[in-house]
Amino acid sequence: MNASPLSSERTPRQLRVVMATTLTLCLTTSCARQAPQERSPTRKQPREASGTCTLGMPLPGVTRRSPTLEKRLLTAWRARSPGYRPRTRHLCANGEPRYLNRLLLEQSPYLRQHAHNPVNWFPWGDEAFARARRLRRPVLLSVGYATCHWCHVMERESFEDPAIAKLLNERYVAIKVDREELPHVDATYMSALELIKRSGGWPLTVWLLPDRRPFYATSYLPPRDGDRGASQGFVSWLERLARAYNNDAAAVGRVAAKLAGGVRVLLSPPPAKKGDKANKGRKTLPTMAIHDTLAATYKRRFDSTYGGLRGAPKFPSSPSIPFLLRQSRRRPKGDALRQARLTLRHMAAGGLFDHLGGGFHRYSTDARWRVPHFEKMLYDNALLTIAYLEGAQACGEASFNTVARRTLDYVLRELRSPSGAFYAATDADSAAPKDPDGERSEGRFFTWTPREVQRALGPLGSPIFSARYGIREAGDLEGRSVLHLARGLPALAVAQKQTVHALKRELARLRGMLYRARAKRPPPLRDEKIITGWNGLMIAALARAGLVLSEPRYYRAAARAGEVLWLRLRLPNGRLARRLAGGTARFIxxxxxxxxxxxxxxxxxxxxxxxxxxxxxxxxxxxxxxGFEDPKGGAFFSTAKGDDALLGRQKPYRDSARPAANGVHALNLLRLYQLTDRQALRRRAGKTLRAFQRVLRESPEASPSLVLAHGFASSSPLQIVLLRLDGAPDAAGKALRETLRKTFVPYRVMVDVPASQVSKMRPLLPLLEGKRPLGGKSTAFVCCGGSCKRPTSDAAVFAKQLQGSCGRKR
Structure with a gap:
């Protein structure tokens, strides 16, 4: 269960108190009016019904379904892919599933995981809510994603239980949502959970009225009272809230009204305070002091031993490495560079990084980055690649570039689809090699025992590898070890009587052997949705790597995926679809x-x-x-005009595992303005930042991405032009590019083009005006604030210009 504490600036304290009090009073009253308590289903694991088991038997508590639906389900079953395996324990002797529900008709891997539950699931849509209104039932909304460990647990314990399914089917309309397909649905109802619980996580479990307003929300629930130490299980909550809905509709309606109002508050940025002189004109941005405020916040909470923020779990997005690196240029004598370097080192050394296959897991469950939550997300690996590339530039550590390479090589090897775009994620859970169809457990694919390592590497290789990567009998997770850098190379080289260089070669060989042994295990499930935004992040990372690492293959991979997004995911009106799955682009x-x-x-x-x-x-x-801009209030809504806005159109500003869209887009606008000199772009960026100026002033830690955009807007960014000679690169061109490749320039845009293309590109790029190569050599131009430094073909001069005072922030 991923937790995301509700930051206090988002919710007035009075609102939270009212919400909690109203909800408690309503539910207590409703339950008290029902004297006899209904009996909960038995605790015993359900057995398959005796008699004939056939494909698509009636769901528990469902008397009949339309013949049209039955026909569509059977058609979908017959059209399944050759390797399709029903994810259920309810199988007939011939391996066919006892149950089929509407989720079989969906393309989302997460929804299809639930296609053989005995629950009468509906996908999100008007049909489900119309049924709820017609039957006068509440809606049970379950939101998760394909690689969510606790979502799988709740499925096994509750949604696969015929008795619980019967209760759901008879008293609710049940809706299942893949949060990665419908992020606005997830964000809306996660806000309700945060109001009630002051934290959030998945699976998200929400009780709704037929008009889509929530009246209660929680996260994972064990099936019955007492399970996993819970005082009340899922069954009790289902019974209790169904009674509240049926017996005291007016009170439940009042709770829903309050909760919906609270959600609307959370979906919008905090308004300016009354009488706040700093906000009256809304014409000026906050000063760069907000960067010092954010740096001070990180300093107070920083883990000086292992990096990151103190405590556990630890997420790689906290603190913001890109912010710390930029702050280090502004305050060279501060702690920001040390904090970024320490965090990057320990993340790469710990079990968060996959030392065999490359790439990063989702987050660390402990303070040392040792034991991760083992799912791998495309977006994490994209954002961490950029962080390590910038870290290598700012810190001068070549090992950070190695981490970036290994991360991208993992993505290209294991997450790239045949089209060239990228799949979403791999699961945390996997099965044991001896029982590939058996129950899956977290981390089984990635963890090792000493015996398994010895069997794969032999008696000579095993001790060296185990010493370096921390393989122990006690292990780190249920007797199994998570690979991490347990011993430094110099000390291990002395102990093994080898040179460090020879030891590196030997360890690389052993890693390859163990990787091949691991490949024989049942792999974690892969979510093969192609999500547009996440692909955008990975394309950005690959393109940046192609430039910084001088690796054309990374740029080629980025360009190929970019063509997929532009040609296959762009709708007729120019907007982008949310995802591509099963060959179909769907959702705005x-x-x-x-x-x-x-x-x-x-x-x-x-x-x-x-x-x-x-x-x-x-x-x-x-x-x-x-489609998205708020022309009056500034900034951008999360949903397009005409799309389903639910309880209101959100203006996303809080960073989570991914940077907030308004922060990213404000920076996009500023970069495009610096390239094209189109004033409308600068104005839109300014309105966006002013719309969130209270957040920037009072709680910049809520949105480091907005702080980064603010820093760009408040500086004089460098405009770097490299004019290359046509044909093979000359020595000057190579040297200039190598200098730029190694230099961390926090706020800049760049144009790197052949001189022969200048006249063609000048109409879109006014900064090319009057520029041409000097002395028959490739030439660099560094401009900012309306003036340019002396053009140069000398890499040493160019390096000084990149590090000069131009672009210094106030």
Whole structure:
């Protein structure tokens, strides 16, 4: 269960008190009016019904379904892919599933995981809510995602239980949502959970009225009272809230009204305080002092031993590495660079990083980055790649580039689809090799015992590998060890009487052997949705890596995926679809899909100098302005005009595992403005930042991405132009590019193009005006604040210009 504490600035204390008090009074009253308590289903594990078991038997508590639906389900079953395995324990002797429900008709891997539950699931849509109104039933909404460990646990314990399914089918309309397909649905009802519990997580379990207003929300629930130490289990909550809905509809309606009002407050940025002189004109941004405020917050909470923020669990997005690196340039004598370096080192050394296959797991369950939650998300690996690339530049540590390479190589090897776009994630759970169809457990694929390592590496290789990567009899997780850097190379080289270089070679060979042994295990399930925004983040990371690491293969992979997004996920009106699954693009993309993709297009342009990417970026920016912008209040809504807004249109500003879409898009606008000199872009960025100025002033830790955009807006960013000679790169061009590749320039845009293309590109890029190579060599131009430094073909001069005072922030 991922927890996300509710930050206090978002919710007035009075509102939280009213919500909690009203809810408690309503539910207590409702339950007290029902004297006899209904009997809970038995605790025993259900047995299969005796008699004939056939495909698609009636769901418990469901008297009949339409013949049309039955026909569609049977057709979908017959059209299943050859490797399809029903994810259920309710199987007939021939391996066919006893139950089929509507989720079999969906393409989401998460929804299809539940397609053989005995629950009469509906996907999100008007049909389910119309049924709830017609039957006068409440709605049980369950939100999760395909690689969520506790979602799988709740499925096994509750949604696979025929007795619980019968209760749901008879008294509720049950809806299952993949949060990665419908992020606005997830965000809306997660806000309700945060109001009630002051934290959030998945699976998200919400009780709704037929008009879609929530009246209660929680996260994972064990099935029955006493299970896992819970005083009340899922069954008790289902019975209790069904009684409240049926016996005291007016009180439940009042709770729903209060809760819906609270959600609407959370979906919008905090308004300016009355009488706040700093906010009256809304014409100026906060000063750069907010950066010092955020740095001080991180300093107070920083773990000086292992990096990151103190405590557990630890998420790689906290603290914000990109912010710390930029703050270190502004305050060179501060702690920011040390904090970033320490965090990057320990994340890469711990079990959070997959030392065999590369790539990062979701988060660490302990303070040492040792034992992770083992799912791997595309977006984490994209954002961490960028963090390590920038860390290598700012800290001068080549090992950080190695981490970035290994992360991207993992993505290209294991998450790239045949089309060239990228799958969403891999699961935390996997089965034991001896029972590939058996129950899955967390981390089984990634963890080792000493005996398993010895069997794979032999008596000579095993001791060396185990010493380096911490393989112990006691283990880290239920007797199994998580690979981590337990012993330094110099000390281990002395103990093994080898040179460090020879030891590195030997460890690389042993890693390859163990990786091949691991590949024979049943792998974690892979969520093969192609999510537009997450692909945007990975494309941005690959394009940046192609530039920084001088690796054309990374740029080629980025460009190929970029073409998939542009050609297969763009709708006729220019907007982007949310995802591609089963060959079908579906759902209108959210703001983050558009903002992250625009980020990718800018990175592709800067990495290649190809004008098509810049043209596409400007076209997509215009689509975002038309469909998502709030022209009066500034900033951008998460949903497009005309899309399902539920309880209100959210303006996302809080960073989570991913940067807030408004922060990313404000920075996109500022970068495009610096490239094209289009004043409308600068104005839109300014309105966005002013819309969130109370957040920036009072709680910048809620949105480091907005702080990064603010820093760009408040500085004089460098405009870097590299004009190359046509044909093979000359020595000057190579040296200039190598200098830029190694230098951390916090706020900049760049254009790297052949000199012969200048006249063609000048109409879109006014900063090319009057520039040409000097002395028959590739030439660099560094400009900012309306003036340019002396053009140069000398890499040493160029390096000084990049590090000079131009671009210093106030």
């Amino acid at each position: 993309g959210a703001l983050d899909d558009h903002a992250y993709t625009l980020w990718a297009l800018i990175e592709l342009f800067e990495a290649s100098g190809e004008l098509r990417w810049l043209k596409r970026a400007l076209a997509l920016e215009a689509v975002i302005a038309r």
